[in-house]
Amino acid sequence: MIAFDTVTKGDVSPGLIGFLVVAGLGFALYLLVKSMRKQISRIEVPSEAELREKERKDTGATTTTPTAP
Secondary structure, three states, X not given: OOOOOOOOOXXXXXXXXXXXXXHHXXXXXXHXXXXXXXXXXXXXXXXXXXXXXXXXXXXXXXXXXXXXX
């Protein structure tokens, strides 16, 4: 015969409080990921052409300075 009451008197279960804690952590994680995606989308990444142009300007400026004899 199958017993419907499988929880014995000495067993401990998380219950409603455990569920609410896990649900709260899940909701906080959702908000954190949503905020981080918003922040990451604001980052401006320069293209390779812009980086090469900047590097060319930086190296050109250093080579045109006179050197001491």
